[in-house]
Every structure is written in structure tokens, then in C-alpha cells.
Amino acid sequence: MATHTNNSAPNHSAPNSSNSNNNSNNNSNNNNSNNSSSNKSSSNKNATDTASASHLADQLPKLGFGVGLRSCHFEWLLKNDLNPAALNPVERPVDWFEIISENFMDNHGFAHYMLDRVRERYPIVMHGVSLSIGSSDPLNWNYLTKLNALIQGIQPAWVSDHICWTGISGVNTHDLLPLPYTEESLRHVIQRVNEVQDFLQRPLVLENPSSYLQFQQSELTEPEFINALCAETGCGLLLDVNNVFVSSFNHGFDAEEYIRALPHKQIVQMHLAGPTHCGSHIIDTHDTEVPRQVWQLYQLAQQLTPECSTLLEWDANIPEFPQLVSELNKARQALTGELPGKELHYQPAQQNSGPVVSTPAHHNLQAHNLNEHHNLNEHRNLDEHYNLDEYRYAEAE
Amino acid sequence: MQKLNELQHWFGRAVIRRELDYDTLLETIVDNEQLSAERRLGVYAEGYQLRLLECMRAEYACLDALLSRELFDRFALNYLSARPSTSYTLFDLGGEFALFLANTRPPMPEGSEQQTAMKMPEQLAQLERYRVMSIRGKGSEHSEIPTLDATILLFQPNFLFKRTDTSFVMATDFDFSPAIEAVDNDQQPDFPEQKSQHLLIYRQGYRVKLMTLEPWQALFLQSCDGHYSWQAQQHLVSEQLQLSGGDLLSQLITWLPQMVSMGVLELVEQEGTIGSQKAVFSMI
Ligand SMILES: [Fe+2]
Numbered sequence: 156m157a158t159h160t161n162n163s164a165p166n167h168s169a170p171n172s173s174n175s176n177n178n179s180n181n182n183s184n185n186n187n188s189n190n191s192s193s194n195k196s197s198s199n200k201n202a203t204d205t206a207s208a209s210h211l212a213d214q215l216p217k218l219g220f221g222v223g224l225r226s227c228h229f230e231w232l233l234k235n236d237l238n239p240a241a242l243n244p245v246e247r248p249v250d251w252f253e254i255i256s257e258n259f260m261d262n263h264g265f266a267h268y269m270l271d272r273v274r275e276r277y278p279i280v281m282h283g284v285s286l287s288i289g290s291s292d293p294l295n296w297n298y299l300t301k302l303n304a305l306i307q308g309i310q311p312a313w314v315s316d317h318i319c320w321t322g323i324s325g326v327n328t329h330d331l332l333p334l335p336y337t338e339e340s341l342r343h344v345i346q347r348v349n350e351v352q353d354f355l356q357r358p359l360v361l362e363n364p365s366s367y368l369q370f371q372q373s374e375l376t377e378p379e380f381i382n383a384l385c386a387e388t389g390c391g392l393l394l395d396v397n398n399v400f401v402s403s404f405n406h407g408f409d410a411e412e413y414i415r416a417l418p419h420k421q422i423v424q425m426h427l428a429g430p431t432h433c434g435s436h437i438i439d440t441h442d443t444e445v446p447r448q449v450w451q452l453y454q455l456a457q458q459l460t461p462e463c464s465t466l467l468e469w470d471a472n473i474p475e476f477p478q479l480v481s482e483l484n485k486a487r488q489a490l491t492g493e494l495p496g497k498e499l500h501y502q503p504a505q506q507n508s509g510p511v512v513s514t515p516a517h518h519n520l521q522a523h524n525l526n527e528h529h530n531l532n533e534h535r536n537l538d539e540h541y542n543l544d545e546y547r548y549a550e551a552e
Numbered sequence: 553m554q555k556l557n558e559l560q561h562w563f564g565r566a567v568i569r570r571e572l573d574y575d576t577l578l579e580t581i582v583d584n585e586q587l588s589a590e591r592r593l594g595v596y597a598e599g600y601q602l603r604l605l606e607c608m609r610a611e612y613a614c615l616d617a618l619l620s621r622e623l624f625d626r627f628a629l630n631y632l633s634a635r636p637s638t639s640y641t642l643f644d645l646g647g648e649f650a651l652f653l654a655n656t657r658p659p660m661p662e663g664s665e666q667q668t669a670m671k672m673p674e675q676l677a678q679l680e681r682y683r684v685m686s687i688r689g690k691g692s693e694h695s696e697i698p699t700l701d702a703t704i705l706l707f708q709p710n711f712l713f714k715r716t717d718t719s720f721v722m723a724t725d726f727d728f729s730p731a732i733e734a735v736d737n738d739q740q741p742d743f744p745e746q747k748s749q750h751l752l753i754y755r756q757g758y759r760v761k762l763m764t765l766e767p768w769q770a771l772f773l774q775s776c777d778g779h780y781s782w783q784a785q786q787h788l789v790s791e792q793l794q795l796s797g798g799d800l801l802s803q804l805i806t807w808l809p810q811m812v813s814m815g816v817l818e819l820v821e822q823e824g825t826i827g828s829q830k831a832v833f834s835m836i
Binding site: 257260261262263264265266268285289290291295297298301320322323324325326327328329330332334335337339340343367368369370371372405406407435436438510512513 | 554555556557559560561563564567568578579580581582584586587589591592593595596598599600602603604606607636637638639640641642643645686687688689690691693718755758
């Protein structure tokens with residue numbers, strides 16, 4: 156298969172040129188009390204300067220406690236929180252929202268309208284799933300140009316993606332695939348992070364992935380890889396505490412040791428989520444409550460990076476908004492020293508017979524929300540008339 | 553040691569194409585008692601297929617509900633293996649599904665009942681795709697919609713109209729509307745009744761709606777691409793459908809303003825005539 160042809164680099168601006176739309180929290184309506192003026196000190200600096208000047212965690216705003224903006228909550232938000240009649244500027248259910256960047260690229264419909272309404276009241280963070288920073292394919296400049304346009308329109312507090320690759324030869328798996336932690340891949344990722352930061356004129360924030368396999372050739376641990384990446388590029392770390400828990404179980408490392416080994420001054424955000432225990436391994440499903448083990452790790456992480464912005468991810472079997480908020484409030488509770496949540500164990504009886512799919516790239520802005528599927532037996536015979544094997548599209552060029 | 557590029561191609565073959573090279577598996581992936589290297593890789597291979605399949609089921613929910621789950625999945629998986637995603641967005645994933653179904657439809661005598669029945673999946677897939685495109689388009693919710701009426705139209709035979717990016721017209725051999733409505737309400741759809749019709753998919757106030765059209769309305773809307781004046785389109789429609797020009801005109805001058813106010817059509821600003829168009833509206 157030949158490489159994707161849409162990836163020619165555009166003539167973008169010089170890497171170190173200044174940019175007034177830099178990484179400060181530009182949301183004028185952000186009245187979160189956690190925002191100190193010192194957090195806005197990075198305006199008008201480019202990514203490279205920012206990296207060398209001081210630690211990212213001190214420069215970016217402390218947003219408090221947020222959730223992902225999901226289409227199934229639009230109605231609740233419109234009726235309650237965004238309803239002028241019900242609006243209470245003091246009591247906001249959450250402090251901020253995170254969006255999946257790709258769900259708002261090329262999307263000009265109701266979702267975008269809702270985003271604009273939410274933006275009037277809340278800080279927004281953009282979280283991407285298709286940067287594919289670790290792929291050996293060329294950077295996708297078409298994607299980056301659209302990402303940049305969305306950044307300019309939304310003015311997020313920061314922009315994040317994952318330490319992973321998502322595809323090869325132009326094919327996107329829409330999954331967050333693991334990298335071998337070698338010197339070669341470290342150099343490759345460092346070079347690409349620098350290129351992207353120069354293009355976007357802001358530091359990138361990258362998330363530790365959850366993984367189900369490790370490569371024999373890895374020479375570095377994940378924290379070693381992350382430390383070197385942050386040190387050399389100035390990029391930030393989005394610490395997904397649940398991912399640490401998932402990967403530590405799957406690969407048998409000590410999760411606390413992992414968290415202690417991270418570059419804490421570069422951690423600008425934390426993710427929390429609920430995974431699924433499959434007995435031999437744990438899958439990052441984002442479809443349930445955060446387990447006790449993750450809250451325990453979160454307490455440790457918050458001790459090491461105090462007041463770090465926290466985001467609850469919930470992407471399948473999504474509960475009603477008030478229930479989501481009460482799950483998020485457990486994070487506030489955890490910071491008072493209490494340990495919320497139930498311990499996650501393998502419970503074969505509760506396991507669905509179907510396969511478990513991780514949902515990092517949830518397709519949550521679709522048109523339909525059909526939960527039940529029905530067979531129409533009288534039309535099953537359609538099957539016999541089709542011969543799908545006869546037809547094949549030409550191989551991707 | 554494999555280079556990063558080689559390793560990623562190896563991984564891609566195993567996960568995307570399910571071509572697992574057992575000779576190099578243990579050299580490449582850590583294998584232990586807890587979970588074998590093959591099962592570890594399998595988590596990604598299964599996840600890849602199921603994640604994309606779920607996206608297809610969500611986008612083509614009505615087709616999924618009308619066919620058996622097994623059959624829908626077969627269609628979708630064949631489509632996904634023939635056309636793996638090359639886009640950064642999952643929105644593009646199902647973009648050619650209707651075309652794929654049309655191209656894989658077995659040959660049947662032209663115009664036969666069997667052939668028509670076989671066209672149901674591709675037509676419904678096209679309709680569901682248009683609905684998603686309509687949901688995501690710019691639409692007219694933020695545009696200033698001109699107040700248009702029969703008098704203004706009669707004075708402005710050269711006005712150009714085009715369909716908004718949230719409006720689509722298609723001909724179907726089935727009445728899909730009840731099935732679509734049932735699925736939207738989480739109900740079991742009945743198999744659509746066979747019935748030739750023209751359908752308009754459009755968005756108004758961010759809601760995507762369906763409307764059946766008369767043949768002249770469908771032909772008129774299809775020719776609304778911003779290149780011909782509405783009067784030229786009127787002539788074209790009356791000629792092609794052998795309709796009396798006068799009758800068509802009297803229907804058009806009341807129907808066209810409705811299409812504009814519903815966000816189906818927009819008035820194209822013409823160079824040199826924008827001022828005059830605005831002047832006409834300001835007179836109202
Ligand atoms: Fe995460």
C-alpha cells in the first residue's frame with residue numbers, strides 16, 4: 156500500500172513567531188475561583204519559549220472539575236444550566252468541559268451551536284484522538300490545519316491528544332495504539348511534537364494511553380519515555396489515572412511507582428474513568444463508575460500535582476447529567492481524604508457475553524440513538540441474493 | 553530490532569487485515585502467563601473491528617433495525633474491509649456505504665420486482681447518510697432569511713436559488729418515512745411499503761425532517777444549483793414533465809417562498825444585482 160497522498164506540508168508560519176492567540180485561558184467568562192492571574196502568564200509566548208521559561212503546570216489555568224461535553228446531555232443543559240430562566244451564575248454543576256476535537260471539525264450543526272452556548276459560560280479544553288503523533292506516516296497537515304481553525308474559533312484553555320499512533324499507510328484505525336518505547340520512537344515523537352507545537356503556536360498536552368501489550372524491543376519505561384518527551388519539547392502531560400491503573404494491571408507494574416516517576420510539573424490535567432475487568436486483563440471502556448483503586452491513585456497524583464484540573468470521562472452507557480455530576484463530585488470528596496467508589500474485581504457473572512471494546516474515540520455525535528435492534532425474519536432472504544465476495548473496492552492507493 | 557516503520561506495518565497487517573505473522577509474534581510482543589502475546593494483539597484486532605462496526609450501526613440505525621443484525625454486520629464488515637478509514641474523522645467512515653451496497657447488488661432483470669426489492673438497503677443507506685450530512689451542515693439557522701412572496705418573485709425572474717448544504721433530494725422506491733420515525737422513537741420499524749416517491753431531506757431549526765415531493769418539485773429542487781434563474785428552471789421543468797407553464801408558474805410562486813423560509817433553498821447573491829435584491833427586500 157502506498158502512503159497517503161493528502162499529507163503535503165503547507166507553508167506555515169515560522170516556528171518561533173509570536174502569536175497573540177497563545178495558550179492562556181482566553182475564555183473571558185471563566186469565573187472559576189481557581190484561576191489565579193499567574194496562570195495567565197504565558198500569553199504572547201511561543202511554545203518553545205514557554206517550554207524553557209517555566210513549568211507548564213504553573214502557566215496553564217487550574218480549571219477545577221469538568222466533564223466531557225456529550226450530545227446526550229445537550230437537552231439537559233439547555234433546559235437547566237443553559238436556560239436563562241434557571242441560570243444561577245454562582246452554582247455551576249461543573250467547572251469546565253472537554254470536547255473531542257474531531258466531533259466538532261467539519262460539524263456546523265446543532266452540536267456546534269451547543270458548543271458556542273457552553274463556551275459562553277465555561278472554559279473548554281480540546282481533546283483530540285487523531286493526531287497520531289507516533290505514526291511513521293507523515294503528519295497529516297490537512298488535519299492539523301482544521302484543528303488549528305477549530306482552536307482559533309474556540310480558544311480552548313489547552314489542546315491535548317495521546318502518546319500513541321492511530322494508523323499506518325494512510326489508514327486510520329480510530330484506536331490509540333501503543334508505541335514501542337525505544338530511542339528511535341522517542342526521537343521520532345519529539346521531532347513531531349516540536350513540529351506540531353510550532354505550527355499550532357502553543358504547547359501540546361499529551362495523554363498516557365492505556366495499553367494491552369508491550370513490545371519486546373522497548374528500552375524505556377513509559378514514565379522514562381514521558382519524562383524525556385516533556386523535557387525535550389516542553390509539552391504537557393494529561394495524566395489519565397485510570398489508564399495507569401489499566402496498564403499496570405495488564406503489564407504487572409506498580410501504578411504508584413509509575414505516578415511518582417512522572418514529571419509532575421508538566422501535568423496540566425487528569426482524566427478519571429471506569430474500566431471493565433475481563434479477568435486476565437482490564438479494558439479502558441469509559442462506561443462505568445470510577446473504581447476505588449483509581450480514586451486511590453488519583454489522591455496520590457493530586458498530592459504530587461496539587462489542584463490539577465480534573466476531567467471525568469464517560470463515553471458509553473452514559474448516565475443522565477446529574478448522575479455524571481455526582482460521580483465527578485467524588486473527585487472533590489477524594490481530595491478531602493475520603494476514598495470513594497467500589498473496588499473493581501473480576502465478576503464473571505456480571506460480564507456480558509459480548510466482547511468488550513475500549514472506547515477512546517467514541518462516536519457520540521451521531522444522528523441516532525437506537526438501543527434495540529430487531530430482526531425482520533421475512534426479509535432475511537435478502538442475504539441469499541447478495542454476493543459480497545464478488546465485489547471489492549480497489550485497494551487504497 | 554524492527555524499525556518503528558516496519559513494526560507499525562506489521563501491527564497494521566495484524567490488526568487491520570488480520571494477517572498475523574506467527575513467526576515474529578513472540579519476538580515482537582511480550583508474552584506471559586497472564587495473557588499471551590496473541591490474545592494481547594487480539595484485543596486491538598477485535599476492538600478495531602467492533603468499534604467501527606458500532607459506528608456503522610449508529611449511522612445506519614434504520615437499516616440495521618430492518619435487516620437482521622447478522623446481515624447488517626456482514627454488509628458493514630465487508631464494506632469496512634473493502635474501504636478502511638483513511639480519514640481523521642469517523643464522520644467519513646460510512647460515506648460510501650450506499651454506493652458499496654449498490655455496487656454489490658446482484659444483477660436482476662431491469663425493472664423487475666426483485667431488482668426493486670434489492671435496492672432497499674442502498675436507498676435507505678443513502679437516505680440515512682443524507683440525514684447525517686444534514687445534521688452536520690451549516691444550514692440556514694444563522695442566515696438572514698429573506699422575506700419572499702409571489703409579487704417579488706414575479707418582478708425578479710432572474711433570481712438564482714440553490715439548495716442549502718442541509719437539503720437533499722432523492723428518488724426512492726419505498727416509503728421510508730414511517731420506518732425512520734419508528735427508529736427515531738426507539739421502536740421497531742415495519743418493513744417499508746414499496747412506493748415510488750421523491751423525498752426531501754432538510755433541516756429547519758436544527759431538526760432534520762423528511763417531506764415527500766411532487767415530481768415537479770423534486771426536479772425543480774434538483775436543478776437549484778445557483779446557476780440558472782428560477783424562471784429558466786421553470787421552463788426546464790415544464791418542458792421535461794410536459795406541464796403547462798402557467799399552471800407551474802402559479803404553483804411555483806407560492807411554493808418557492810416556502811422553500812426559502814424553511815431553509816431548503818437560499819437566494820444566491822449575484823454580482824451586480826445584490827444591491828437590487830436587497831433593495832427589493834427593503835421595500836417590503
Ligand atoms: Fe483519557
